Amino acid sequence: MAESDKIAAAPETGGLDPGASSAIDHEDRLRPEFVDEVLDAVEAGNDERAREMVAPLHPADVADLIELAARDERDGLVKALAGIVDADVLAEMNEHVRETLLDALGPDELARIAGDLETDDAVAILEDLEEHEQRAVLRAMEPDDRAAVEEALAYPEESAGRLMQRDLIAVPEHWKVGRVIDYLRSTDELPTDFWEIFVVAASHHPVGTCKLSTVLRTPRSTPVVDIMMREQTLIPVDMDQEDVALRFQKYALVSAAVVDGAGRLVGMITVDDIVHIIQEEASEDALLLSGVGEGDINEPVGESYRSRVRWLAANLVTALVAATIIRQFTGSIEKLAILAALGPIVAGVGGNAGTQTLAVTVRAFATNQLTSSNRWRAVGREIRVALLNGVTIALLLGIGVSLVLSSPSLGLVIGAAMMTNIVTAGMAGVLVPLTLERMGADPAVASSIFLTMITDSMGYLAVLGLATASGIVH
Amino acid sequence: MAESDKIAAAPETGGLDPGASSAIDHEDRLRPEFVDEVLDAVEAGNDERAREMVAPLHPADVADLIELAARDERDGLVKALAGIVDADVLAEMNEHVRETLLDALGPDELARIAGDLETDDAVAILEDLEEHEQRAVLRAMEPDDRAAVEEALAYPEESAGRLMQRDLIAVPEHWKVGRVIDYLRSTDELPTDFWEIFVVAASHHPVGTCKLSTVLRTPRSTPVVDIMMREQTLIPVDMDQEDVALRFQKYALVSAAVVDGAGRLVGMITVDDIVHIIQEEASEDALLLSGVGEGDINEPVGESYRSRVRWLAANLVTALVAATIIRQFTGSIEKLAILAALGPIVAGVGGNAGTQTLAVTVRAFATNQLTSSNRWRAVGREIRVALLNGVTIALLLGIGVSLVLSSPSLGLVIGAAMMTNIVTAGMAGVLVPLTLERMGADPAVASSIFLTMITDSMGYLAVLGLATASGIVH
Incomplete structure (x- = not known):
């Protein structure tokens, strides 16, 4: 499972990326003229031009573009942008808009998309499908990815288990810093983003965490138990996502270990996975108080x-x-x-x-x-x-x-x-x-x-x- | 400026910290019985008992405790917890409650507290003071800290300049990974938390970023320019905090460089500094729609x-x-x-x-x-x-x-x-x-x-x- 390395090329990037600069206004919204120009190119059959304009954009902006297009323009737009509208773009997309796009795809294509995503994003896409579709897609996935997604789907909806990544760095208590660094250098299959490593006992119970910045600055001969923080927040795997969000916010956490009922380390949640939940839960009240359910303009x-x-x-x-x-x-x-x-x-x-x-x-x-x-x-x-x-x-x-x-x-x-x-x-x-x-x-x-x-x-x-x-x- | 290394000792820490476990319920709120017990101890003149109970708590929970006490109990509580109610606790505290506590302190004590905090937290405390008090506190601060705070206060309220940390790791383009690691190991005065290092040109213009996890995994002989990401989000120093929050959220950023009008790197913002703003801005609508201004129960x-x-x-x-x-x-x-x-x-x-x-x-x-x-x-x-x-x-x-x-x-x-x-x-x-x-x-x-x-x-x-x-x- 891979993730895009593209970072937002906003107008203030000082001309690093002129294509994206003229596409986005100072509040990170796509300019209406840009949206119109892309849609006009697609309508005129000039897919090449549309692709050239959209290619420099961050997946989140490509997702916005598709959301901003009218419903009857979306299919044509997505077809024109084949290859650009990838799994990462789908992961960023409003779920209602995504659902209408996914309805047009078969299980094999969906399985390929899910396989390209981190487990939490794949789960977010699969959990919205009808049960029989979900089963068909799971059957078509690679065994490893399938197992990870099935395990996540076994946890309750909106729980920590659905949000967490299974890829994390856990090292035994008896290791020294040098061995940790050698391990990180020699292992190919590492999580894309990690900010802490977890230290675990033989029983796979977490006993402490080390920030990467601490690891980097410590001599190789120091045991990890000497530099780890022993006090840490452990998130139960069935904790509600709202409580997870409040906890990240209250304690300004960057990442936290997720443990199963027996206290064993089963995953980690990083703050970038939780930011949209903090936002959703905080804005939910205005919608609930007004009685509009989800209150999404794409519903x-x-x-x-x-x-x-x-x-x-x-x-x-x-x-x-x-x-x-x-x-x-x-x-x-x-x-x-x-x-x-x-x-x-x-x-x-x-x-x-x-x-x-x-x-x-x-x-x-x-x-x-x-x-x-x-x-x-x-x-x-x-x-x-x-x-x-x-x-x-x-x-x-x-x-x-x-x-x-x-x-x-x-x-x-x-x-x-x-x-x-x-x-x-x-x-x-x-x-x-x-x-x-x-x-x-x-x-x-x-x-x-x-x-x-x-x-x-x-x-x-x-x-x-x-x-x-x-x-x-x- | 230092920061607490304590991490939340929530009930799920598996008995790492029995004191805190019985203090906090499963939604990270202080149990009413715990609050009553502490307040009763203070009222009975048993400060020692109160301190014993509160000492294991995270600063955010100590701040909650003081907020939950009635107004006429707070002074006694804070006095009993002298030493525990430190700068970190004040930084976590609701601003209305904090203001009443700070009103009782002189400029020298305030200067000492501000000096113990990261610049952004010190600014958050100082910006609420009357102008003449602010000047008195600034005069009493150490020259270095004072300069950093004064610089931050020169930026508009609620702008990126007030939120950012000035402490960051910026390395020249021609460095190799080994030199970066040696630099990190040999320098004492490093920011407490950092997740990326910034690569800058001779003009101090940022040209790319490296995640720490990438630095850790790369051989010492590799030039940083070969592993850095060239596309990055640059936050203008006068950008409104709401737009900063939306950008972090949209692009799932963990940290971002802040640049001045000439495009020079002047600071960085990390996601943990912005999470409470994402929350505030998202919940603001319900309050604004109902016409209650700030809508804070401590107002x-x-x-x-x-x-x-x-x-x-x-x-x-x-x-x-x-x-x-x-x-x-x-x-x-x-x-x-x-x-x-x-x-x-x-x-x-x-x-x-x-x-x-x-x-x-x-x-x-x-x-x-x-x-x-x-x-x-x-x-x-x-x-x-x-x-x-x-x-x-x-x-x-x-x-x-x-x-x-x-x-x-x-x-x-x-x-x-x-x-x-x-x-x-x-x-x-x-x-x-x-x-x-x-x-x-x-x-x-x-x-x-x-x-x-x-x-x-x-x-x-x-x-x-x-x-x-x-x-x-x-």
Whole structure:
């Protein structure tokens, strides 16, 4: 399994690579003119020109190019770029776009591509296939590669076992530095990228790690056990990738050993394999809070529809709760129709205040900043912020209503309703996700539906209830 | 400047470190019982016990411990842990918590702490100080450290220049591998962590890079120019940290050279310095979309209030737009008060549909997946999803209203209004951020205010307008 050695030739490479320079803007995006020029060349049948333009690009940029092409242009583009669109490009590609390209290939071609990739990338491609396709591709692979991929696929999805590389450098405790260096020099089949070597006991249990920079700087006669760090993070092979990502981030790890249930070294994870997971997990909250599932612009329309419509239907149900409350007050509304205009303000601003608290709370959970140690402190903090916000906004709205509608009593009612709803929103914004989390649910997934239900209901209840109870409705 | 060599002693270290094992749960969070026990020991005046418990922890966990303590417990805790709470712990700490601790220290102590840190960490601490404090601390620092920090502070905030390390290995083009290794062995003052060496021309312009693993495996007599990779990413020193993070992520970089305006090598950035920025930038969208500024649970209440109340006040203004529309229809509402209950459903579900599209669009911008090449395709895609969602939800709501209120004509009106609003929401959810982006604004910051204004206004206008125009209001 090999990996590309090409490194990004960005515009700032100082003219090392003029082809790529004009292709990419200063934020590493492909320039629209470049994309158009390549697509025009393909459409004009000038494959040679297209290949000349694309050849200097990094695989990640070739992948971007194919993603940026319209769906009906992609097949032609990929055909024109045969040989350039290789396994590395596929590994970098958005999975939805990749899936449509792979659907056109047979098991033999897929097996060849998988064989060209590191195990983790091959697994990423194979795990998306239908089971019978997956079996066909595995049968067509080289026995060694096949065994590595099958072993990885045996671990749960999104676990460390699927992410790890099996290629790593492990040396026995009794070796000296010189022997390590000789071993590295004499062995052809080494991992492409490694930053540490692992020291293992006879039982293949890891006992320490050495940074390569330490190995390089140490005299040959020094035993590795004298220079290794004995404290190290061991990642259990079934650990969830989100926890792996958080651990890399928290301890600023560059690579870490992966161990099986018996504590034996079975693989390693390097930070470059985990960076995209850190990014995905961190941006997931915004998508989950908005109810869009994966939220990928390359997702097929049908899939986007299915994931989003469920959320909207759930919202429809919670909106009915608020509507039912309003319906109880139709008598008051008939007499004082302006309440129908004021209710939505109180409900809406309360909803926004709750969303603010929710976003902060969900992020604190995701980054492990909120635990049962500081739970009640966080609730107290949000209530204090809500009281300050409530007073300010209630005064603004109350005085505004008093003046515009020339009714100080209505202003007072609306101000009090606004205050009530913002404080309710602040409490709900932290208590709803806390409760969901204690029940074992992901607070980012369902919180905002419950929250909106609470702030809408409380908003209308406060406005209509206070207006009716205070007697300003005649 | 030195760095801690401690690596996380997580529960899975197999008993290497029993102290830390019982302190940390399987998701790398400090156990609440452990936190309580330490705090109880400090309160009981048993500093020795507290120090014993905390000493085995990684600096990142010590920082967590201090963050998890209540504000009035922190000073006592830090005092009890004197010596353990060192520069490395401060570097790992949440900036709000750190600021309150640093406020208690004098310039000499701060200078000592900054001198113990890598330049980038020292800069992170010093850049938060008031200018006169910063000057006092700089004056108290060692000349070498001071020069490095001052140079870094001269670069714009959040730029590559503030993130980079100045310590790196750069060797001339004419060296052989043996000389590189001898140089590394004989030099004491080397960076703590490095994974690549840089090859530079006489003008100090980078011409290539070598991975350490390649250096280790190559015979001593080989010239470095024969094994170096000539294509490399050069990061301009004034590049924004968000773009640096995206580049590391896109090209799976482990380290990269930083160059000044003249193309000379001035520093390097390693992936472990950038992982927290990747995380921050990725999670920023959820916070920006909700209008909570930094959205940190450690932020002082006053600061949270100031950043959130502005957003709520802006929402108040946009809510008035919808209220003004409703007010035009008070005549219709007096006659058919149920409209006051149905309007919020159409407005609210429309708002949610718009938020879904907005979250997807903002994420696509943030990850550079949406460019002017595929802009109109994205709009078309969202409209198609909106049409599907609109038909489904409009049918559900329309039929529901027809049955519950025994009024097919009202059901028809509400269904049509719902359809109109979901399609409007889908278009606004992608066009609002696109427009803001073309105007040079960050689409995550202001989009949701405009979006809610549009979906609220359109929701009420459609319900009340269609009901009035259709003649079902008598």
